[in-house]
Amino acid sequence: MPIHNTPGRYGSVAKAFHWITALLILIEYPLGRIANDRPIDTPRDLEAKFTLFSAHKTLGLLIFAVALLRILWALMEPRPRALHPDRPIETWLAHAVHWLLYFCLVLVPLTGWAAHAATGGLAPIWWPFGQGLPLIPKSEFAQVVFAGMHGVLTSLLLIAVGLHVAGALKHWLIDRDLTLARMLPGKPLMAGLPGEAPRLPEPRIRRPAPLSAAVLVMLATLLAGAASGWREAPAPLALEEAGIGETEEIGDLEPVPLPLPQADQPPMWEVTEGEITFTVSRFGNPVTGRFARWDARITHDPAFGSEGAGHVRAQIDITSLDMGSLTGQALGFDFFDADEHPQAVFEADILSVIDGHVLRGTLLLRGVTQAVEMPLTLRIDGDEAEAGATISLDRFAFAIGRNIPDTSILGRDVRVNVKLKARRRQE
Numbered sequence: 001m002p003i004h005n006t007p008g009r010y011g012s013v014a015k016a017f018h019w020i021t022a023l024l025i026l027i028e029y030p031l032g033r034i035a036n037d038r039p040i041d042t043p044r045d046l047e048a049k050f051t052l053f054s055a056h057k058t059l060g061l062l063i064f065a066v067a068l069l070r071i072l073w074a075l076m077e078p079r080p081r082a083l084h085p086d087r088p089i090e091t092w093l094a095h096a097v098h099w100l101l102y103f104c105l106v107l108v109p110l111t112g113w114a115a116h117a118a119t120g121g122l123a124p125i126w127w128p129f130g131q132g133l134p135l136i137p138k139s140e141f142a143q144v145v146f147a148g149m150h151g152v153l154t155s156l157l158l159i160a161v162g163l164h165v166a167g168a169l170k171h172w173l174i175d176r177d178l179t180l181a182r183m184l185p186g187k188p189l190m191a192g193l194p195g196e197a198p199r200l201p202e203p204r205i206r207r208p209a210p211l212s213a214a215v216l217v218m219l220a221t222l223l224a225g226a227a228s229g230w231r232e233a234p235a236p237l238a239l240e241e242a243g244i245g246e247t248e249e250i251g252d253l254e255p256v257p258l259p260l261p262q263a264d265q266p267p268m269w270e271v272t273e274g275e276i277t278f279t280v281s282r283f284g285n286p287v288t289g290r291f292a293r294w295d296a297r298i299t300h301d302p303a304f305g306s307e308g309a310g311h312v313r314a315q316i317d318i319t320s321l322d323m324g325s326l327t328g329q330a331l332g333f334d335f336f337d338a339d340e341h342p343q344a345v346f347e348a349d350i351l352s353v354i355d356g357h358v359l360r361g362t363l364l365l366r367g368v369t370q371a372v373e374m375p376l377t378l379r380i381d382g383d384e385a386e387a388g389a390t391i392s393l394d395r396f397a398f399a400i401g402r403n404i405p406d407t408s409i410l411g412r413d414v415r416v417n418v419k420l421k422a423r424r425r426q427e
């Protein structure tokens with residue numbers, strides 16, 4: 001079987017590309033619909049939905065890669081001549097539909113990918129190249145607009161494939177010509193093909209009209225998709241809907257380094273080892289995250305004795321989060337949004353209370369500052385100190401995972417655990 005197209009028929013590479021694409025689309029389209037329509041009544045449903053969507057996105061990008069290779073190949077190859085040049089309307093329609101199919105093969109995956117990249121994605125693409133896309137803003141607005149385009153384009157793809165297959169069937173069953181045979185594997189009987197060698201292959205853009213028509217349909221579809229996404233955009237994914245109060249966004253405070261200790265300032269404590277972890281329930285099972293990089297500056301005034309008061313300021317590098325396979329997702333826009341808010345700052349006074357100590361201050365996390373108070377266990381032994389604190393934070397108060405108001409899927413309480421050892425700094 002010749003590799004290249006001839007004026008009479010398709011070569012083996014074009015045929016292989018065509019049928020691989022057709023098979024992948026036949027799987028991918030229903031997969032998208034099934035994933036989209038899958039109910040989310042139980043955590044198990046939701047997990048299945050995520051898996052279906054991850055499969056859909058990964059396969060979709062494979063189709064995208066195959067489509068790009070296919071288009072490159074098609075651009076270098078001549079196009080077999082129309083079998084019925086005497087039927088201009090039919091030929092025009094066939095060519096316009098081919099253009100639509102090519103456009104859809106590029107734009108359907110691209111818009112799906114953009115919609116995914118705009119949210120950080122709860123169902124990740126199964127690949128190691130990251131989940132974002134340059135130039136695509138991480139916002140719910142971008143997500144709904146691209147998802148709207150993706151949805152409408154998939155309908156256009158369905159219509160185009162329908163017309164295309166109907167045309168192929170008409171040629172096979174009614175005209176009984178070799179249109180289908182010259183795209184099928186093997187060598188078609190050449191008798192029915194208009195002169196094989198002597199005739200020139202058809203230039204790819206012979207008549208620009210079908211191409212222009214396809215471009216217009218494409219543009220109208222993209223606009224309609226964007227508008228439908230926009231219209232259907234949920235009112236800002238309301239925390240109120242989930243029965244959760246408004247949070248006050250007060251913007252990222254620029255972390256200010258503590259001034260270096262003066263001679264008359266209380267001694268500072270240097271953290272020698274420590275750990276900041278948090279645990280949250282996901283589908284009923286606890287999952288734990290750990291921040292590898294953070295820094296705490298602690299002052300503790302000896303004037304108050306070992307029970308005395310002091311101050312602590314901790315800066316946590318959010319990007320140093322380790323949550324195993326969930327790390328990428330947790331750092332995404334829906335959760336910690338590490339691109340926008342790479343740092344959390346905890347600043348508190350260490351207060352002596354009747355039965356020990358408390359830390360009372362503020363936590364700046366994901367651009368939201370909240371007052372926090374947590375009991376502190378503190379043991380000072382000469383120049384060494386050991387401290388521990390645990391607090392339950394409400395993730396909604398920091399707008400974390402607000403797309404998931406269902407707390408059986410992702411718990412609302414996040415238990416934060418801090419343990420550290422510190423040594424008194426010798427000035």
Ligand code: HEM
Pocket residue numbers: 025028029030031032033036037056057058059060061063064105108109110111112113114115116125147148150151154157
């Ligand atoms: C040729 C490839 C693709 C086809 C044929 C396709 C088809 C579909 C279909 C039929 C739906 C359901 C639409 C509905 O029921 O309204 C869908 C939804 C979706 N697809 Fe694709 N898709 C493709 C590629 C991709 C890729 C590459 C991604 C992401 C990397 C993706 C992400 C999505 C997302 C996020 C949705 C849900 C949109 C929403 O929230 O409404 N798709 N797709």
Ligand code: HEM
Pocket residue numbers: 018021022023025026074079080094098099101102105161164165168179180181182183
């Ligand atoms: C079972 C389904 C399909 C059948 C029976 C079929 C059949 C055919 C046939 C017979 C041709 C050759 C037309 C000619 O010689 O003028 C063709 C070309 C083409 N098909 Fe399909 N096809 C199918 C599915 C698809 C799908 C799913 C896509 C893409 C989404 C697609 C995209 C194309 C394109 C772009 C061409 C034009 C190739 C070129 O000349 O550049 N087809 N198809």
